[in-house]
Amino acid sequence: MASGKKALVATVMAASVAGSPAMRPKAALADDYSDLLDVLRAKGSLTKHEYDTLLAKHVRHSAPAQTERASSGVSRGGSSGSGRIAAAGTRHRMVAHVGHGAGGDEYEPGIKFDPGAEDSGMRAESAAERAEASARSAEEAAKSLKGNDVVRVAKYVPGKGLTFMAGPININLSGFVNGFYTYNSPAGGQAVAGGVSTGSSGFDSSAVRNGLLPAGFVLKLSTVQRGMDISAVLGMYPGIDNAKNGAFNANTGGSPVGLGTAGIDLRQVYVTFGNKNIGTFKVGRDLALFGSDAILNDATLLSVGASGNNAAPGNTSLGRIGVGYVYADWIPQISYASPTIHGFQGTVGIFQPLDEFNFAGGDLSASSEHHSSPMVQGKVTYDFKVGEVQTRIWASFLIQHQQGLQSTLLNTDSRKGAIAEAGDIGTKVTYGPLEGVAYYYRGSGLGTTGLFFDGVGQNGRKRASEGYYVQGAYHVTKRLKLVGSYGVSNLYQAPGENSPTLVRRNQSEVGAVFYKLTDWLNLVGEYTHTSSAAHGPYKESDNTAAGGVILLF
Structure with a gap:
């Protein structure tokens, strides 16, 4: 030089x-x-x-x-x-x-x-x-200099990430990081198969862990070619606690042992193409449609909620999953979202079919591994405003054919199958400093907590399930918000079934305080009471206190 x-x-x-x-x-x-x-x-x-x-x-x-x-x-x-x-x-x-x-x-x-x-x-x-x-x-x-030779930076909007414009390509990087000290105290009781409470564990537990969200780093590349808006998205979601191999991969309970490493959950890998006139197509792995608005409007998304396995925490807590809604999940899909017309938008798609899963254990539920047809999901949303009241209403459905059901009462030769189906409806209303959310779902063969968890009994008959949650929030100031919510998930026995240890009801009450310290950093304090009850006399409950921070950029 x-x-x-x-x-x-x-x-x-x-x-x-x-x-x-x-x-x-x-x-x-x-x-x-x-x-x-x-x-x-x-x-x-x-x-x-x-x-x-x-x-x-x-x-x-x-x-x-x-x-x-x-x-x-x-x-x-x-x-x-x-x-x-x-x-x-x-x-x-x-x-x-x-x-x-x-x-x-x-x-x-x-x-x-x-x-x-x-x-x-x-x-x-x-x-x-x-x-x-x-x-x-x-x-x-x-x-x-030509336009393609210049890199520009878009105006920063808090919560929308950083956007760089390299010629015709927009590069957006957004994400979040969180950590909480969580103390769980079991209130006693007997274990409930398929319950989400830790009340029967008998030991208090302390953890430094993620909340319902792990950390997240989302990279999005977007451009316009031949009149089409095209984008590619990669979302990486690492946890802060040690990972443990298991059926739920990065979401399996953790392993608090020396020399461990954190888990990385690559939830999002997809492309979109279309425009505001013809709608948008999506191909890849992303959040599914059924139950998606329920979790996205859940206040515990930014906190802890039900702690789950707090003694050996994995990538995430439960939040309100299984105590108000069934987890929407991140599923490979080919979907289409229509243009928004007068506030209405419809979305429909085919999805990778998922197995029926015996979450309760002890041969209480049937399982399956065969799928000749995809899962189908759809959703309709309607956004409107009356005066100062902003409202969103949504409804979604799910249907999937479960084939080759197996259990201690069913063998592979029985060729027993079932059509799992579910629907939900919800609304969010905002008026000044007040926010309210109400949600309800019902399913047949859907199960509880996760998609198709304990949805079919040993005898191959479908179990009905339903649940709901209500949530209220009040912005005391522009920075301070108070939240309270209550939710329930019910699982009913299949016709002809008698399983007294199977979970009948999971429920929780949550109270939380959120303080926005800066545009990025939020302080969170929360208390949660979670209980589970079986179809027989078994019950258990626990209490969780959590405090920590979540940074969103």
Whole structure:
């Protein structure tokens, strides 16, 4: 780099010598060299010291020629002596002397120049002209760049991530990070198969863990090609606690043992294409439709809620999953969302079918592994405003054929199957500082907590399930918010079934305080009471207190 700059300065100095009266062609203009220096200075190729030094040398070389032209002007009848005076003044102002770079100035030790106190106005005018020339040069250089060669930064909006525009491509990076101290105290009882309470564990537990959300880093690339809005999304969701291999992968209960490592949940990998006129197609892995609005409007999404396995925490807590709604899940899909017309939008898609799963254990539920047809889901939303009241209403459905059901009462030769189906409806209302959410779902073969968890009994008959939650929030100030919610999930026995240890009801009450410390950082304090009851006499409950932070950018 240093040798390159020396070569550049040598070239410019050579140009200065060539510009002297002895070697310069008479047709050359005196300010061409100054313009060149301005351009190099604007581009950062010359330091201020190098710029001033080279400019001074150029002025000294040019002075004799100015005197000669001034004399010639007098001989032709010009103003007597004015040229000589101007030339002499220039020489006087640019007298060089050796300096030592005293503290406070902008020059390195070396050559310094006397500005000439008697002509500071002319020097200021010259500096202004040079600055204007440099600005013009920089503007012309910017105009010469093509759009694809420029990277710009969009205006930052809190919570919307950082967006860079590289030519025709928008690059958005958004995400969140959280951590909570969580103390869980079991209130006693007997274990309930398929319950979400830890009341029967018998031991208090402390954990430093994630809440319902792990951390998340979402990269989105979007552009417009041939009239279509096209995007690609990759969402990575790591936890902070040690991961443990199991049926739920990164969401399996953790492993609090030395030398462990955190789990990474790649929930989102998908592309979208379309526009506001024809709608949008999506292909890849993303949040499913049924139950999606229930979890996205759940206040415990930003906190802990039901803690689940707090003694060995995994990537996430439960929040209100299984105590008010069934988890929507992140599922491979091909879906289509219509344009929004007068507040209405419809979405429908085919999804990777999921197995019936014996979550309760003990051979209480049937399972399946075969699928000849995809799962189908759909959703309709309606957004509207009446006065100061903003409202969203949504409804969604799910249907899937479960084939080859197996249990202790069913074998592979029975070829027993079932059609699992479910529907939900919900609303969110906002009025000033008040927010309210109400949600209800019902299913047959749907199960509870997770999709198709304990949805079919041992005898191959479907179990009905339903649940709901209500939630209220009040913004005391722009930064302080209070939240309270109550939710229930019920699972009924299949016809002809008698399973007294199977969960009948999971429920929880949540109270939380959220304080927005900055645009990014939120402080959270929360209390949750969770209980589970079986179809027989078994019951258990627990209490959880949590406090921590969640950062969203």
